[in-house]
Structure formats: structure tokens, C-alpha cells
Amino acid sequence: MSQQTTIRKLAALVNTPVEKLLEQLSEAGMQFSDPDQVVTSAEKLKLLGFLKRAHGKADAPAEDIAAPKKITLNRSRKQELTVGGGRNRQTVDVVVRKKVTLSPVADGGPGSDPDAERAEILRKLEESRQRNLSEQQRLAEEDKRRADEAEQRRLEAEAEAERLRQAAAVAVPEDADAATRRTTGHGHKPAAPPRADDRSPAGAKHKANRGSHAMVAGVEDDESTARFAGQLHLSASDRARRTTTRGKPTRGPQRRSAAPSRSGAGPHGFERPTAPVVREVAIGDAITVADLAQKLAMKGGDVVKALFKMGVMATITQTIDHDTAALVVEELGHTPVRADGDDAERELIAHVGENQGDQVPRPPVVTIMGHVDHGKTSLLDYIRRTKVASGEAGGITQHIGAYHVETDKGVISFLDTPGHAAFTSMRARGAKLTDIVILVVAADDGVMPQTAEAIQHAKAAKVPLIVAINKIDKSGADPSRVKNELLEHDVVAEDFGGDTQVVELSAKTGDGIDDLLDAISLQSEVLELRAVAEGRASGTVIESSLDKGRGPVATVLVQQGQLARGDYLVCGIQYGRVRALFDETGSQVQTAGPSIPVQVLGLSGVPDAGDDFVVVADERLAKEVAQQRETKRRETRLVQAAGNRMEDIMAQMGQAEQQLSLNLVIKADVQGSVEALRQALTALSNELIRVNIIVAGVGGITESDANSAAAAKATIIGFNVRADASARKVIENSALDLRYFSVIYDVIDQVKQVASGILGMEIREEIIGIAQVREVFRSSKFGAVAGSMVIEGVVKRNKPIRVLRDNTVVFEGELESLRRFKENVDEVRNGTECGIGVKAYNDVKPGDQIECFERIEVQRTL
Structure with missing residues (x-):
């Protein structure tokens, strides 16, 4: 019987009410009284023929095919009907269909009167409307009756459940299933009475009569009827899951008995965990409270409350260190683990390790160091046959100059460092990059403070030292006095039985220059300098700047491999692709090998002087490493900021009431000059006045710098840079103090004067x-x-x-x-x-x- 088609199944298949299908079968000459009667295939064909004839689709002569016999107009309108009130209030969807069939009438026939045709159409429309209204009323009455019956059954079930509960309270406890079987007289537990809004077959049967478009759930779910049994995009398991009772939950035992079936309905049913969930929370050096709450799957307020209980006053946006975060995670019952944030760094190390090759001899890197105006740049100038010192402001080197020179003794790379006291960090950086340090001492001046400092840098870097006693052509030259003064700093010349080569020369006349080159070659042979000449390059940033036309420019010293145009490299927290390479003369080159300094264009930003650079295979790895380093730097900065205790803040506030402040905005041409100016000017602070650097950067003075200075009432210092038009406009409107400099001595003197003016009398x-x-x-x-x-x-x-x-x-x-x-x-x-x-x-x-x-x-x- 399951394979035969009944009138009810046929109605569901053609999406038509059962009553209407029975009327159509009666009009076709077939008498059916019960919806569950079987319809044969012959009867289906007979019904189909009748419907075709009724819609004007019967066979017609060939000459009449072109002219349609009838035109049928269909219109549907969907309405909602509310039945009942209170908890029994239900909404029924009612679809009203209007169908009008128009037939052409021959000219001069009885139907040619347009008024009669209009009256006939209005009559049929009125009949259709009356039928729809009666159908709606009948459905509403039936729904109300069924809702009342369902409510009555629910009340009876609740009363029965209450009686059973009271009986069980005084009886001896026994198996629940056995008690239920004795009470109901069956081997199964009593099922909860069906509700009016259940999507069970019984409820679905009631919904089957809601109109021509109502979904029928009582039809067998075979392949032929599956597409009409619910929404087309739902599978059978999804429909089973959606049969869960909706609306307000009922009270009493019925609610408790329905919970297990609800939780297990469908593959996505929620199951209550039987034990607390313990999570492993990965924590880095620092983490915000909001991120920690997200990893714990908790509200931010709960984490803040836990921190307060531990004595840590933190808001949801505040950053806490690793130890504090680990303690609060353990307090909340979870397991803290150390976040492994060095994945990209390890990949970079492995990436570089794959590129090791055979080592070949390389040129030496020589750093020239010494006191101010002892002839360092003049010596290098004579070797290079150029006029570098004359181009420096005041004849003083303001930043590291990098050159490689082809001499008769071979290629030598020179680093010229400034000699002023403010450039201590630049000299230390130069000593770390170099293979040999040439200490230039004036024969008429002797050992000076920066000379002693250069000796300390060379010893700290464990770099061999060659002393060049310059200016021996002057009348007051005394090389012996210089050698004796060097003894005080543990620098013993070979003449005195030591191991330090000392060369007497004159950068003006050229005397002794060849002896110096011989000493460099001899020392490099002793060191046996070697490097990998092929493969991906690596090295160090000597200097960096921001050029208005070319963007970030970094002067780098290649230490391993071959740096070529088009390479991807990561440099500190910056990354990019090499767009161009320039040597010290400004000429563009395609590659640079070990010990060769070049200028690199194409980085995402200005790197810090002293940062290492590494060439990688693709941009992805370079970007990941740079972003990871930036994140760690930011976390470290946040931890340091969060480490200020309340007493420290109060002490600073008390000190600030008596201490004046001088705000400065510093812009310089290269990163090394910015670093030196920052250190030199900050060191001017004392108990009366504090020199505060609010902005320090590389490049020209921009409108943003001027606005920052205006907000802080700061003095703007431009070191070998100038302000653009928009910045000058802001400076003029705000009456800011703008001063240009090219020698660091003048900067320090001017800042002292400005600070003295603030201090007053x-x-x-x-x-x-x-x-x-x-x-x-x-x-x-x-x-x-x-x-x-x-x-x-x-x-x-x-x-x-x-x-x-x-x-x-x-x-x-x-x-x-x-x-x-x-x-x-x-x-x-x-x-x-x-x-x-x-x-x-x-x-x-x-x-x-x-x-x-x-x-x-x-x-x-x-």
C-alpha cells in the first residue's frame, strides 16, 4: 500500500487542497468520497484530460491553432489570519487565488455585449471571494477547536504528572521505567501530549489545510515527495532538527521531559558539558585585558574583576605583562602557555642557514676614528683623491661616511666617523662594523677626550688598532709625546715593544700614506678576512635618511652574499624590495658584494642605524618578520609604560611643579644625527629645567611637525633640513621658533641660550x-x-x-x-x-x- 497513490498524496504532490481535488474528480465523472482512496494511473490520465479540456487545451483543428480559444488570468494574494488569544493565539497563513478565464466571442453573437461580459466577470469574482471567505472562516474555527483540545490535553497531562509525583514522594524509590510501566500499562514511557504548534505529523496534518501553498508534513518522505515536504534547501536531518518545539517553554514535568529530546534533536543539538572546560591560553610578553578575555572565552568585565581581586587595577583596554596574565589565567582555572611568537624569526634563520656557501677572501673594512679636527676626513680625502672635508659643514663630519677605495694594495672600504662628543653611539657602531680601526691623532695636539673614547670602543669591539699620527708637517709636531700619552691608555707602539702599528704621516702633503696602506694590508692578511661571496646577502645599516624625491634611503654594508637589484630584504622593522643601488659617488650599480657599502632604495620606512638586514626569497617572509618585530617592540614599550608605579608618578608630579620644561622638535638629514642630537640635548637637563624631545625624525620639516610644535609650544630645530611651504605657513601663523643648523656645536649652544631664557633671572x-x-x-x-x-x-x-x-x-x-x-x-x-x-x-x-x-x-x- 505504501507504493499506491491516494487522493491525499496526489493533492500534496500537485500542491492542491484535498477538497478541491475531490471536486475536480467529481467534475471529471469519477466519484470519490474518502481522501484515503487509491487513485489509479488511468484515473489520473482521465483527470488530466479533463483539466486540459477545462483550460482550453483540447485537440483543435490546424486552422484554429494560431488563435487561442481562452485566456486564463491568475492572481495570488497571501494574508495572515490571527486566531485565538493569549497563550493560544495563533497566526494562520491564507493564500487567496483568483482565476479568470476569458473566451473570444464571435462578432454579432449573443456574447458580444461588453456590459454583459463585464457583469459575468464580476459575478465570478464575487463567487470566488465568497468561497475564499468561507474557507478562511472554516479554517479559523478548526484551528481554534484544535487549540482548545491541545490545551485541554496539556492540562490533563500536567494534572496526571502532578498526581504521579505526589504518589512517588510517599512510595519506596524504584526504577523509573518500571513505575511508569505500571502506571500507564505499557512497556514505553508516556509521551508528552502534542502541542498545537508541534511540527509532528499530527500538527502537520492540521497545517495541510491552510491553503493551496501550505507545506504538508504527513506525506510519506520518498524521493517523489521529498521536494514538497519542506523548504527546498533543507535536508531530511535539518528538517528533523527544526521540529523542535518553539515558543515559551511549558512548566512542570512536561518541560523537564522535553529537554532531553530537544538537546538531541539533529546533529547540531547543544549538549551540556559534564566537566569544566580547561583551555590552554597562549600569552606573549604583554597582552591587553580584552585579548585575554577573548582567549578565555569570557566577558571582559569578569577578567577585570579577577584582576581587581588580585590587587591589579587594570581596565579592559590596558596592557598587562606575561606574569600577571599567567596568574589571572591560573586563577580562573585555565592553563597559561608561553606564546611562541618567533615562528617567522626561526623561519628566517633557517632561510639564511640554507644559503651558506664557500668562503673567499674579502676586502677589509677600516674605520677612521679620532678627535675633532685631527684630520680624519682629510686623510681619507687624500686617499680617495676628492674633497670631502671641504663639503662638510664647518669642516666637521656630521655623520658616518662610507666609501670603498681601489688602491695599489687592493680594495679597502673606509668608514669615516664624526669626532664630536655627541656622536659617541655612531663611533661605537662604526667600531662594531669594522675589521681594523685607524686612530688618527694630531701630532701637535696629542691624545684628547674623543681619542681616548675611540680607544675604548675599539677595545670593546676587540678590533685591532693602527695609530696614524697626523700633521707631522706642522712646526709644533711631537710624535714622541703622542706615543707616551698613548701608553696611559694601554696602547703600546711597536717602537716601545708593543703590538700596535704606529704610522707617522701628513694628510696635507701625503707623506706616510703608503706606509699606512701597507699597515692595513698587513693587518688584513693577519686577520685572514673571508666571507661568502654568492647567495643571499646580509649585512648592517650604517646610516639612514629620508629623501624627499627618493623616499627612505639606507646606507648598508654588505657582510655576506651578493646584494642585487630586485632582492627582497627585511631590515629591522622595515622591509621592501631593492629598487636601486648606488655607490658613494652616486653612480647606480647592479650588485654589491662583501665589504662594499651601498645606498639602498625601496624600503617601507627609514630603518634605525645599526639594524641588520637579510635578503629573503619572497615578500611574504620579509613582511611577516618585520611585523613580528614591530609587534614585539610595541609590546615591550607597553610593558615599560605599564611598569610605572603610582609612587613614581607622584614623584614625577611633585618634581614637575618646580621643574621647567623646554620642548624641542628635532629633524635631521640622517638617523645618526637624530640620535646624536637627542642624546646631547637631553643631557642638558638638570633639576631646574628638563629638555623634552617631543618629535625626532629623519627628513624635512613637515606640516605635521609644525602642528606638533605648536601644540606643545616647542622650538623647532632643523639639522641640515628645511621646512616645506605648508610647514612654513603653520610656523608663521603660530609664531613658532624655527632654527636651522649644520654644525652640532651650534645646536648645543643655541639650546643652552634658549633654556637660559626660560629659566629667567x-x-x-x-x-x-x-x-x-x-x-x-x-x-x-x-x-x-x-x-x-x-x-x-x-x-x-x-x-x-x-x-x-x-x-x-x-x-x-x-x-x-x-x-x-x-x-x-x-x-x-x-x-x-x-x-x-x-x-x-x-x-x-x-x-x-x-x-x-x-x-x-x-x-x-x-
Whole structure:
């Protein structure tokens, strides 16, 4: 029977109400009274023929095919009907279909009257509307009746469940299934009564009569009917899951018995965990409270509350360190693990390790160091046959210059470092990059502070030292004195039995230059300098700058491999692709090998001087490494900022009330100059004034820099850079102090003057004389007059005085009169007797001292 088609199944297949299908079968001449009667294939064909004829699709002569016999117009309208009230309130979808069939009428026939045709159409429309209204009323009444029956069954079930619960409370506990079987008389548990809104077959049967478009769930779910049994995009398991009862949950035992079936309905049913979920939370060096809450699958407020209980006052946006985060994770019952944030770094190390090859001899890297104006750049200038020193501001090197020179002794790469005290870090960086350090000392000046500092840098880097005693052509030259002074710094010349080569030369005349090159070649042979000449390059950034036309420019020293145009490289927290390579003369080159300095274009930003660079295979790895380094740097900075304790902040606040502040905006041409200026100017701070660098960067002065200076009321310093048009406009409108410099000496002197102007004048008291009271005379006119002897300095009239008794100030006021015998005088000098009248004080006694002083204004300086 399951394979035969009943009238109910046929109605579901053709999406037509059962009552309408029975009417169509009756009109076709077939009598059916029960919807469950079987319809044969012959009867289906007979019904199909009848419907075709009824819609004008019967066979017609060939001449009539072109002209349609009838035109059928269909229109559907969907409405919602609300039935019942309160908890039994239900909404029923009602679809109203209107169908009008129009047939052409022959000219002159009885139907040619348009008014009669219109009346016929209106009559049919009215009949259709009446049928639809009656159908809606019938469905509403049936739904209300079924809802009442369902509510009655629910109340009866609740009463029965309550009676069973009371009976079980006084009975001996036993197996629940056995008790249920004895109560119901069956071997199965009593099922909950069906609700009116259940999507069970019984409920679906009630929904089958809601209109021509209602979904029928009572039809067998075979392949032929599956597409009509629900929504087309749902599978059978999805439909089973959606049969869960919706709406407000019922109370009492019925709700408890329905919960297990609801949780297990469908593959996505929720199952309550039987044990607490313990998560492994990966934590880096620092993490925000919001990110930690997300990893814990908790609300941010709960994590903040846990931190408060531990004594950590943190907001949801605040960053906490690894230890604090690990403690709160353990407190919340989870397991903290160390975040492995070095995946990209390890991949980079493995990437570089794959590129090791055979090592070949390489040129030496020589750094020239020494004191200011001892001839470092002039020496290099003579070797290069150019005029570098004349192009430097004030004849002083302001940043590291990198050159490679082809000499008769072979290729040598030179690094020229500045000699000013502010460039300590640049000299230290130069010593770390180099193979040999040439210490230039002037024969007429000897060892100076920067000379001693260069010796310390060379020793710290464990780099061999060659001393070049310059300016031997001058009249006051004394090389022996220089060698003796070097002994104080543990630099022993070969002449004195040591191992340090000392060459006497003149960068002006060229004497001794060949001897210096021979010493360099000899030292490089001893060192046996070798490097991998092929493969991916690696090295160090010597200097960096921001060029307005070319973008970020980095001067790098290749230490391994071959750097070529088009390579992808990561440099500190910057990355990019090499767009161009330039040598020290500005000529474009295609490649650069070991020990060769070049300028690189194409980086994403300006790297820091001293950063290492590595060439990688693709841009992905370079970007990942750069971003990872930037994240770690930011986390470290946040941890340091979060490490400030409340007492430190209060101490700073107390100090700030008395300490003045000088804000500066520094822009320079290269990164090394920015670093040197920052260190030199910050070191000018003292207990009276603090030099605060709010902006320090590479490149020209932009509008953003000017706005920052205007907001902080800062002085703008441009070191070998200039302000653009938009920045100049802001500077003029805000009346900012803009100063250009090209020598670092001038920067330090000018900042000292500006800071002194902020400090203002200081009022000091200077003691100009002391008189000792020998006798006190009483006068009716002047009162007490102290007969005194000036024992120190000068006592002047109309100056403030203090009366001291036993070295303690007992009065402070003014001199009323100063007499020498009977004459009034303006001043009395040391060793002279005089009479002193103290204004408004008559308690002067013998033995007191009268201290005369004056107040003067002194300009405060750093």
C-alpha cells in the first residue's frame, strides 16, 4: 500500500487542497468520497484530460491553432489570519487565488455585449471571494477547536504528572521505567501530549489545510515527495532538527521531559558539558585585558574583576605583562602557555642557514676614528683623491661616511666617523662594523677626550688598532709625546715593544700614506678576512635618511652574499624590495658584494642605524618578520609604560611643579644625527629645567611637525633640513621658533641660550660688609645708636641689614643713619669706626653684628 497513490498524496504532490481535488474528480465523472482512496494511473490520465479540456487545451483543428480559444488570468494574494488569544493565539497563513478565464466571442453573437461580459466577470469574482471567505472562516474555527483540545490535553497531562509525583514522594524509590510501566500499562514511557504548534505529523496534518501553498508534513518522505515536504534547501536531518518545539517553554514535568529530546534533536543539538572546560591560553610578553578575555572565552568585565581581586587595577583596554596574565589565567582555572611568537624569526634563520656557501677572501673594512679636527676626513680625502672635508659643514663630519677605495694594495672600504662628543653611539657602531680601526691623532695636539673614547670602543669591539699620527708637517709636531700619552691608555707602539702599528704621516702633503696602506694590508692578511661571496646577502645599516624625491634611503654594508637589484630584504622593522643601488659617488650599480657599502632604495620606512638586514626569497617572509618585530617592540614599550608605579608618578608630579620644561622638535638629514642630537640635548637637563624631545625624525620639516610644535609650544630645530611651504605657513601663523643648523656645536649652544631664557633671572643676596657693635648710645633724636667697628667689607647707607646675635639673625631691616663722628656718610670701609642707627629696632646690644647686604639679579644658565 505504501507504493499506491491516494487522493491525499496526489493533492500534496500537485500542491492542491484535498477538497478541491475531490471536486475536480467529481467534475471529471469519477466519484470519490474518502481522501484515503487509491487513485489509479488511468484515473489520473482521465483527470488530466479533463483539466486540459477545462483550460482550453483540447485537440483543435490546424486552422484554429494560431488563435487561442481562452485566456486564463491568475492572481495570488497571501494574508495572515490571527486566531485565538493569549497563550493560544495563533497566526494562520491564507493564500487567496483568483482565476479568470476569458473566451473570444464571435462578432454579432449573443456574447458580444461588453456590459454583459463585464457583469459575468464580476459575478465570478464575487463567487470566488465568497468561497475564499468561507474557507478562511472554516479554517479559523478548526484551528481554534484544535487549540482548545491541545490545551485541554496539556492540562490533563500536567494534572496526571502532578498526581504521579505526589504518589512517588510517599512510595519506596524504584526504577523509573518500571513505575511508569505500571502506571500507564505499557512497556514505553508516556509521551508528552502534542502541542498545537508541534511540527509532528499530527500538527502537520492540521497545517495541510491552510491553503493551496501550505507545506504538508504527513506525506510519506520518498524521493517523489521529498521536494514538497519542506523548504527546498533543507535536508531530511535539518528538517528533523527544526521540529523542535518553539515558543515559551511549558512548566512542570512536561518541560523537564522535553529537554532531553530537544538537546538531541539533529546533529547540531547543544549538549551540556559534564566537566569544566580547561583551555590552554597562549600569552606573549604583554597582552591587553580584552585579548585575554577573548582567549578565555569570557566577558571582559569578569577578567577585570579577577584582576581587581588580585590587587591589579587594570581596565579592559590596558596592557598587562606575561606574569600577571599567567596568574589571572591560573586563577580562573585555565592553563597559561608561553606564546611562541618567533615562528617567522626561526623561519628566517633557517632561510639564511640554507644559503651558506664557500668562503673567499674579502676586502677589509677600516674605520677612521679620532678627535675633532685631527684630520680624519682629510686623510681619507687624500686617499680617495676628492674633497670631502671641504663639503662638510664647518669642516666637521656630521655623520658616518662610507666609501670603498681601489688602491695599489687592493680594495679597502673606509668608514669615516664624526669626532664630536655627541656622536659617541655612531663611533661605537662604526667600531662594531669594522675589521681594523685607524686612530688618527694630531701630532701637535696629542691624545684628547674623543681619542681616548675611540680607544675604548675599539677595545670593546676587540678590533685591532693602527695609530696614524697626523700633521707631522706642522712646526709644533711631537710624535714622541703622542706615543707616551698613548701608553696611559694601554696602547703600546711597536717602537716601545708593543703590538700596535704606529704610522707617522701628513694628510696635507701625503707623506706616510703608503706606509699606512701597507699597515692595513698587513693587518688584513693577519686577520685572514673571508666571507661568502654568492647567495643571499646580509649585512648592517650604517646610516639612514629620508629623501624627499627618493623616499627612505639606507646606507648598508654588505657582510655576506651578493646584494642585487630586485632582492627582497627585511631590515629591522622595515622591509621592501631593492629598487636601486648606488655607490658613494652616486653612480647606480647592479650588485654589491662583501665589504662594499651601498645606498639602498625601496624600503617601507627609514630603518634605525645599526639594524641588520637579510635578503629573503619572497615578500611574504620579509613582511611577516618585520611585523613580528614591530609587534614585539610595541609590546615591550607597553610593558615599560605599564611598569610605572603610582609612587613614581607622584614623584614625577611633585618634581614637575618646580621643574621647567623646554620642548624641542628635532629633524635631521640622517638617523645618526637624530640620535646624536637627542642624546646631547637631553643631557642638558638638570633639576631646574628638563629638555623634552617631543618629535625626532629623519627628513624635512613637515606640516605635521609644525602642528606638533605648536601644540606643545616647542622650538623647532632643523639639522641640515628645511621646512616645506605648508610647514612654513603653520610656523608663521603660530609664531613658532624655527632654527636651522649644520654644525652640532651650534645646536648645543643655541639650546643652552634658549633654556637660559626660560629659566629667567635669579635674585641673589650678596653680603658686602659686617660691623661689630662695641657700645650702644641712647639719643633722644635717633633712639639707640650702635657704636660699631667695620670688620669686613663696606657698610653702605640705604642698604638692607641683618642684626646677628650669637650667629643667629634677630632682626632684618634697613639702616636709618650712618655717621662718622658727627657727619652723615654714604659708606664706611673696613677698619673704621662709625655710628649705626637701625630703623625700627632699639634692642641692639654690644657684641652684636650688623650684616649689610644687597640684592642682585643673575641670569640663570645651564
